[in-house]
Amino acid sequence: MMRLSTKGDYGVRALIDLAIYGGDGPVQRSEIARRQQIPESYLDHLLAQLRRDGFVRSTRGPGGGHELARPAEEMCLLHALESLEGSLAPLACLEDEADDHEHNVLCGQQWVWRDIYDETRRRLTAVSIADLAARERERLQSRQANYSI
Amino acid sequence: MMRLSTKGDYGVRALIDLAIYGGDGPVQRSEIARRQQIPESYLDHLLAQLRRDGFVRSTRGPGGGHELARPAEEMCLLHALESLEGSLAPLACLEDEADDHEHNVLCGQQWVWRDIYDETRRRLTAVSIADLAARERERLQSRQANYSI
DNA sequence: CATATTCTCGACTAACTTTGTCGAGTATAG
DNA sequence: CTATACTCGACAAAGTTAGTCGAGAATATG
Numbered sequence: 001m002m003r004l005s006t007k008g009d010y011g012v013r014a015l016i017d018l019a020i021y022g023g024d025g026p027v028q029r030s031e032i033a034r035r036q037q038i039p040e041s042y043l044d045h046l047l048a049q050l051r052r053d054g055f056v057r058s059t060r061g062p063g064g065g066h067e068l069a070r071p072a073e074e075m076c077l078l079h080a081l082e083s084l085e086g087s088l089a090p091l092a093c094l095e096d097e098a099d100d101h102e103h104n105v106l107c108g109q110q111w112v113w114r115d116i117y118d119e120t121r122r123r124l125t126a127v128s129i130a131d132l133a134a135r136e137r138e139r140l141q142s143r144q145a146n147y148s149i
Numbered sequence: 150m151m152r153l154s155t156k157g158d159y160g161v162r163a164l165i166d167l168a169i170y171g172g173d174g175p176v177q178r179s180e181i182a183r184r185q186q187i188p189e190s191y192l193d194h195l196l197a198q199l200r201r202d203g204f205v206r207s208t209r210g211p212g213g214g215h216e217l218a219r220p221a222e223e224m225c226l227l228h229a230l231e232s233l234e235g236s237l238a239p240l241a242c243l244e245d246e247a248d249d250h251e252h253n254v255l256c257g258q259q260w261v262w263r264d265i266y267d268e269t270r271r272r273l274t275a276v277s278i279a280d281l282a283a284r285e286r287e288r289l290q291s292r293q294a295n296y297s298i
Numbered sequence: 299c300a301t302a303t304t305c306t307c308g309a310c311t312a313a314c315t316t317t318g319t320c321g322a323g324t325a326t327a328g
Numbered sequence: 329c330t331a332t333a334c335t336c337g338a339c340a341a342a343g344t345t346a347g348t349c350g351a352g353a354a355t356a357t358g
Contacts, residue, residue, distance in 0.1 A: 001344080002237050004151060004262075005316065012258060028333070042318050048335070061326030062332045077261065088151050108285055109161060112226065112276050113153075116269050123268075127261050136257055150315080154345065177304070191347050197306070209305045210355030 004085065010038045011046040011084035012077065012132070015055060019072040019133035026058070026065030046084060053083040072133055078124035088124075089117055153234065159187045160195040160233035161226065161281070164204060168221040168282035175207070175214030195233060202232040221282055227273035237273075238266055 013036045021027050021035075029047065033040035047066055050056040057069040068075070081088060089095045090113050162185045170176050170184075178196065182189035196215055199205040206218040217224070230237060238244045239262050 001235055002151065002153060002239070003241065004239050007316080009258075016257065026333095030333090039318065041320075044335080045318090051335095058334060059326085060324070060332085060334045063327070064325085064333050066334085077258070086150055090151065090153050092152065108165065108281060108288075109158075109226070111284070112272065116272050119268055119272075120265050123261065123265055132257060135260070139257075156345080175304095179304090188347060190349075193306080194347085200306095207305060208355080209303085209353075210357095211303045212356065213304050213354085215305085 002090070004081070007046060007084045008081045010036070010043060011050060012080055012129075014038070014043060014046060014066075015050065015068070015072075015075065015080055015129045016133045016136050018056065018066060018068050019129050020137060022067045025063070026067050028065040032066070049083055050080075053079075055080060055083060068129075072130035073128050075129040076125045077127040077129070077132065078121055080129065081124065088120065091117075151239070153230070156195060156233045157230045159185070159192060160199060161229055161278075163187070163192060163195060163215075164199065164217070164221075164224065164229055164278045165282045165285050167205065167215060167217050168278050169286060171216045174212070175216050177214040181215070198232055199229075202228075204229060204232060217278075221279035222277050224278040225274045226276040226278070226281065227270055229278065230273065237269065240266075 014032050017032045017036055018027055021031070029043055030040055032038070033043050036043075038046075047056055047058070051058060051066075051069075054069050055075060056066050058064065058066045078088075087095050091110060093110055094114055094117050163181050166181045166185055167176055170180070178192055179189055181187070182192050185192075187195075196205060196207070200207060200215075200218075203218050204224060205215050207213065207215045227237075236244050240259060242259055243263055243266050
């Protein structure tokens with residue numbers, strides 16, 4: 001269906017959550033899961049992936065949890081999504097690793113999709129987790145304001 | 150994995166095939182399947198979908214087959230793909246039919262993806278089946294030329 | 299009319315991906 | 329030592345993709 005899966009959704013929201021609520025010590029998986037409405041045991045896998053790819057650092061034991069491995073300003077949405085979803089290439093023959101130039105039958109449409117893919121990557125690179133976190137903070141505040149009326 | 154399925158591939162190639170080899174009478178499913186290397190019984194489903202959506206017209210009986218229902222110049226790639234794959238919206242909340250504004254949790258990334266989706270649709274609208282057929286004809290001719298050396 | 303040809307339609311299936319759950323193990327603070 | 333938290337891999341349910349198959353319908357031809 002050509003759609004982003006919940007991995008990309010959940011995982012990016014976890015990063016945003018860490019950007020907002022991290023800062024004073026690690027954030028526990030259970031907290032993220034509760035706030036973001038993500039099944040905790042599923043979130044486990046996503047955090048593991050983000051850890052493997054250097055987006056998140058975790059510590060065990062009491063008081064442990066997860067935190068961003070580097071500043072949210074330096075994490076772009078593209079790389080986060082690629083970590084979670086794998087390549088976003090709409091065609092296998094556009095994959096970066098496809099150096100062997102696998103003779104994909106789709107190559108007839110390749111020229112159209114190559115431009116679309118490039119443009120998509122460009123735009124996703126221009127957005128950082130910090131940007132998304134800022135938007136989310138605003139959203140939370142305006143919600144708060146509405147309720148307090 | 151955010152990737153176009155073989156439906157979009159096979160189906161569009163069937164349309165291109167009809168644009169190239171149609172013209173003097175209907176083209177049989179078996180011919181398309183052979184030329185485009187598509188399982189014939191699977192192609193059946195794709196042609197049915199394209200027929201339902203007015204891209205293809207078919208006639209039964211001996212000498213029957215399939216032909217484009219309107220000029221290839223007036224068929225854009227976007228509509229063909231949407232017929233075959235369903236909506237290409239990367240997020241459910243960007244779906245055109247989502248007028249009830251389903252409160253998708255992904256909405257945090259929505260502003261990023263909305264622009265990407267619009268741009269994608271714009272580009273896919275600008276390409277017609279006739280354009281793709283022209284490219285394919287060139288490809289076939291240069292192949293021919295290579296072999297004849 | 300009989301027959302061969304070609305499309306039509308729905309049921310069924312195999313493989314794969316997504317979306318989880320669970321339990322045993324590991325590290326660490328106190 | 330013990331409670332707390334993360335880690336890792338096996339497993340499973342549900343949905344999608346990619347088909348296969350067979351009975352039936354329309355039509356050209358003789």
